[in-house]
Amino acid sequence: MSGFLGTAALLLAPGVPLALGVLWGVPRLRRHIGPLAPWAAAPALLLALLGTPGETVELSWLLFGGYLGLTETTRVFLFFTALIWFAAGIHGRGHLAEGDHCERFCVFWLFTLAGNIGLIVALDVALFYTSFALMTFAAYGLIVHDQNETAQRAGRVYLVLAVLGEALILMGLLLAARATAAPLLPMLAELPQAIAGAPERDLIIASLWLGFGVKAGLPLLHFSLPLAYGAAPVPVAAALAGAMIKAGLLGWLVTLPLGFVGLQHWGTIIILTGLFAAFAAALIGVNQKQPRIVLAYSSISQMGLVSVGIGAWMVAPEQGPLLAVAITVFALHHSLAKAALFLGTEVVRHRTRRPVLWLWVGLGIPALALAGLMPSGLVAKASLKYGLLTDAPVPEVWSYLPLLLGLAAIGTTALMARHLWLLRLEAGRDDAQPTAWHGWALITAATVLGILLLPLWGIEVPWMAAVGGLPDALWPVAAGLVLAALAWRWLRPLPIPPADVLVLLTPLPGLALRAGQALGVTGPAVRRALRHLEAKALDRYRSADHRLGRFTEHLWRRDASLLFALLLAVVALIGIRIA
Amino acid sequence: MTWNALILFGVLATSLVASAVIFLLAESRHTTRSVFNLAAAVLKLLLVGWIVWGVYQNIDYEFRFTIIEGVDFILRADALGMMFVGLSSLLWLFTTIYAIGYLEKAPNRSRFFGFFSLCVASTVGIALAGNLFTFLLFYELLTLSTYPLVVHRGTRESLRAGQVYLYYTLGGGALLLFGVVALHVLVGDTEFVPGGVLSGLDPSLHPLLIGIFLMMIIGLGVKAALFPLHAWLPMAMVAPAPVSALLHAVAVVKAGAFGIARLVYDVYGIEFAFSLGLLGPLAVAASITIIYGSLRALAQDDLKKRLAFSTVSQVSYIILGISLFGPVGTLGGLVHLLHQGLMKITLFFCAGNYAETLGVHKISELDGAGQRMPATSVAFTLGAFGMIGIPPMAGFISKWYLGMGALQAEMNWVLGVLILSSLLNAAYFLPILYRIWFRRRQRLWCEGKVLGRFETSGWLLLPTLATAAFALVAGVLAGMPFSPLYWADLIVSREYLP
Structure with a gap:
């Protein structure tokens, strides 16, 4: 696609969902937009499949001047993002066109989608940040859609972290933009080099790493993931876990100074954090009791593995090209597989006349892919290990990385086993809803076949390394399965709450509930008491505010004119003195 | 007198004449008054548009006559002034429409609209003033013309607020007067010139100039609600909604901020002010006010009061x-x-x-208002997102430039203030949005009156949607010619490259 068509495709990809979202404001059109909403991702999908990297569109009137375009990497991100939104949209047709508050759901859906597509095709910082913010804030409406207590808590945690993340990103972007040639119209592509040379380099890297880390589920910023994935409607969870989490990764990829020397310490920090996330999330995840929360921890764990790639890129810049491929492949593979797993959690609940065997084969495919036994998973893991092979001087931890990645795969296998086990308990709970099949089937097929598109797009996938890595991929899966079997026979899950250490950061509700249980007081009563306490704290703040007001205002209020007269006299005296 | 001078005077005269005529109209002549009011507002907007185009092309618009030897009354259209005139004329039109709907069947409308027009005339005068004397004249006129608006309802509370308002603003005005006189003694008639008029003075006078600056900043800071001179502003929110809207957006607080801009850019000159070391303390004072206002806003349950403290912070x-x-x-x-x-x-x-439609004044009573009044709530949401600085709203453009400006001025700590303020803004605006959109309605709203076929009276709804659309478009289309950003860029290029 080139010329006029290419320009139109770049504009329509984010433009169609945005326009549909805006048109939703016209009450008469509203009921026609619901059925169209699943198709809003189609232009983006077409762009990803047929677009040419390198083509750009300039919109000088937009913000500080907007630029749209595709690169080799963002085309892959656009592909899986659009495909997941499309499949999730088809799956969630019920939410979009009928049901409680479906109209509200629909408008949030369209805006979140528009933001997610927009941030991928944006080439300038302002448009990227705008799209990112649009996605972040619109997604809140999707997460709290069910309006129950879990959803509200998830929404609150999500929003607090999201606002913090946005602030950190803004700070990082401003500081980074200042170091570019044109600080008022910075392009994303200029940022890495500018950051590498900026005097506040460490501060910028820290704010961007943490800011985007809120989306990408960095440890201690990850709380919203398990809560939101568990509470949001399933299609939303699929979009969150498949597409939006990768917006954080893309943020890292396009802004962090990857491929520049002298960032060993940051690389090491990112690698270690990634490994920690990979193992800790697996350990916490296998103790969870809801399939979707298990999947959330699996996402945190997988994002940890991807950040090992990011960190390695910083430590060994010369490995950049290989690692870039590895991260892209990994992102594609994990997104599609995770979206398929999420949609599967709802498919399995529907009683159907189809052979059960095929259902379970379908459910097993993405699980196997994540564990590393399907082509996509195999290639993803192998290319990451391949990218780590370097002759350059590297920190000591480096030599253990392949082994650690293998051990992490044990965790992934165990998580997937746990997930399928929990899923079995939920099978056939609800009545059939035929449309739910199509989206899930589409994305499951893409999990298997999506990887084949990469060579067409000029990305050199290390197939040979993948074949050679097969033995390496087998033992962790075998070990994971053995572990899972042992655990199923002899171990009981530990009672770890869905947002793990968040309870330690906000200990009061948990402690109160526990104490209440011990004293024989019911949960609702304890919650009422807590709400009362909260109201009291607010009252405290209000009365402190009132006192502050009295102090600063009444003092002046009564004698303001006198005071000004006094000031006048003093200043006049000083003036006369000096003159 | 040239045509250009007449047109310039016409901008001021439209609202002055409107004011005089409205005072003379009988209370019952509702339709005549409305038509006249709107016609004047539209005419003024057209004249302003004409002049904006002229200023863009570097045409001089000046109106001047000598009052006594050495003291001139000067109106002059420059880029900075036209920015403020443009804002006030545009918002005057919308506020007039809004006020007509808001005060339907209320008593004393003649008085209200008369002073309302006078208030806009003073604002335009402040914006177009070509020297400190003219500026001061209209600055004081503004004080006097807004007082009747603040106390319009005549309740005890509003009279009290009006009293405090007068104490503050007259006190501040006295300080300003002293500063103006002092400068007059030093350099004669102080005309506004890009780059300032004081940098040539003898260095031995610099301490005096610092003193005068301080005094005038205090005088102007009262209207701009600088901490700790802001106390009148949250009290004045007892005024009717259109008055609060005008007070907070255009007239009073903006007159203070605009005055500070004139003082820094066109009297002292930014480079001279910088070399005197005046800008650092001003930045500190502004930062304290930003954080203080946000912290106070967080504690308010009264919607207008929260907005008032937010103004303290945002100005x-x-x-x-x-x-x-x-x-x-x-x-x-x-x-x-x-x-x-x-x-x-x-x-x-x-x-x-x-307040008018649902009888809701408190934030805690807004639960579920989005279902009942979606259009108003969308407008509120856009405004709140803008205040937090979330793109693509206009507030984001401001924040980006302020942040970048702070970094380029080597004042990195200001970035921290901006980020903290954004977080605080999010903390006091997002819960309101949550209540509006996601909570179920808790109580019965007192919906006695039927307000037309929209969710509320069209007179109230249309201006709301129009200004919200402007706030969105000013951000999204910031790169377009004649966007606020474009115009500000024009001013800056004329200030820094004389």
């Missing part, structure tokens, strides 16, 4: 921008003069709509 963004030495910071401050006006007037219109 200081403008002053912060002025105090950042460098073109980008200036740009951020000046563009926020327009952006804050558009966003805040939207929010006050919305608060008025909720």
Whole structure:
């Protein structure tokens, strides 16, 4: 696609969902937009499949001047993002066109989608940040859609972290933009080099790493993931876990100074954090009791593995090209597989006349892919290990990385086993809803076949390394399965709450509930008491505010004119003195 | 007298004449008054548009006559002044429409609209003033013409607020007067010139100039609600909604901020002010006000009061921008003069709509209002997002330029203030949005009156939606010619490259 068509495709990809979202404001059109909403991702999908990297569109009137375009990497991100939104949209047709508050759901859906597509095709910082913010804030409406207590808590945690993340990103972007040639119209592509040379380099890297880390589920910023994935409607969870989490990764990829020397310490920090996330999330995840929360921890764990790639890129810049491929492949593979797993959690609940065997084969495919036994998973893991092979001087931890990645795969296998086990308990709970099949089937097929598109797009996938890595991929899966079997026979899950250490950061509700249980007081009563306490704290703040007001205002209020007269006299005296 | 001078005078005269005629009209002549009011507002907007185009092409518009030897009355259209005139004429039109709907069947409308027009005339006078004397004249006229608006309801509370308002503003005015006189003694008639008129004075006078600056900043800071001179502003929110809207967005607080801009850019000159070391303390004062206002806003349950403290905080963004030495910071401050006006007037219109339609004044009573009044709530949401600085709203453009200006002025700590303020803004605006959109309605609203076929009276709804749309478009289309950003850029290029 080139010329006029290419320009139109770049504009329509984010433009169609945005326009549909805006048109939703016209009450008469509203009921026609619901059925169209699943198709809003189609232009983006077409762009990803047929677009040419390198083509750009300039919109000088937009913000500080907007630029749209595709690169080799963002085309892959656009592909899986659009495909997941499309499949999730088809799956969630019920939410979009009928049901409680479906109209509200629909408008949030369209805006979140528009933001997610927009941030991928944006080439300038302002448009990227705008799209990112649009996605972040619109997604809140999707997460709290069910309006129950879990959803509200998830929404609150999500929003607090999201606002913090946005602030950190803004700070990082401003500081980074200042170091570019044109600080008022910075392009994303200029940022890495500018950051590498900026005097506040460490501060910028820290704010961007943490800011985007809120989306990408960095440890201690990850709380919203398990809560939101568990509470949001399933299609939303699929979009969150498949597409939006990768917006954080893309943020890292396009802004962090990857491929520049002298960032060993940051690389090491990112690698270690990634490994920690990979193992800790697996350990916490296998103790969870809801399939979707298990999947959330699996996402945190997988994002940890991807950040090992990011960190390695910083430590060994010369490995950049290989690692870039590895991260892209990994992102594609994990997104599609995770979206398929999420949609599967709802498919399995529907009683159907189809052979059960095929259902379970379908459910097993993405699980196997994540564990590393399907082509996509195999290639993803192998290319990451391949990218780590370097002759350059590297920190000591480096030599253990392949082994650690293998051990992490044990965790992934165990998580997937746990997930399928929990899923079995939920099978056939609800009545059939035929449309739910199509989206899930589409994305499951893409999990298997999506990887084949990469060579067409000029990305050199290390197939040979993948074949050679097969033995390496087998033992962790075998070990994971053995572990899972042992655990199923002899171990009981530990009672770890869905947002793990968040309870330690906000200990009061948990402690109160526990104490209440011990004293024989019911949960609702304890919650009422807590709400009362909260109201009291607010009252405290209000009365402190009132006192502050009295102090600063009444003092002046009564004698303001006198005071000004006094000031006048003093200043006049000083003036006369000096003159 | 040339045509250009007449047109310039016409901008001022439209609202002055409107004011006089409205005072003379009988209370019952509702339709005549409305038609006249709207006609004057539209005419003024057209004249302003004409002059804006002329100023863009560097045509001089000046109206001057000598009062006594050495003291001139000067009106002059420059880029900075036209920015403020443009804002006030545009918002005057919308506020007039809103006020007609809001005060339907209320008593004393003649008095209200008369002073309302007078208030706009003073604002335009402040914007067009070509020297300190003319500026002071209209600055004081503004005080006197807004007092009747603040106490319009005549309740005990509003009379009390009016009294405090007068104490503050007259006190501040006295300080300003003293400063104007002192400068007059030093350099004669102080005309506004880009780059300032004081830098040539003898260095031995510099301490005196610092003293005068301080005094005038205090005088202007009262209207701009700089901490700790802000106390009148939250009290004055007892006024009717259109008055609050005008007070917070255009008239009073903006007159203070605009005065500070004139003082820094066109009297002292930014480079001279910087060399005297005046900008640093001003930035600190503005930063304290920003944080203080946000912290206080957080505690308020009364919607208008929360918005009032938010104004205290947001107006200081403008002053912060002025105090950042460098073109980008200036740009951020000046563009926020327009952006804050558009966003805040939207929010006050919305608060008025909720109060008039649902009888809701408190935030805790807003649960589920989005279901009942979706259009107003969308406008409120846009305004609130703008205040937080979430793109693509206008507030984001301001924040980006202020942040970049701070970095280029080597004042990195200001970035921390901006980020903290954004977080606080999110903390006091997002819970309101949550209540409006996601909570179920808790109580019965007192919906006695039927207000037309929309969710509320069309007179109230249309201006709200229009200003919200402007606040959105000012951000999204910031790169277009004649956007606020574009115009601010023009001012800056004329200030820094004389």
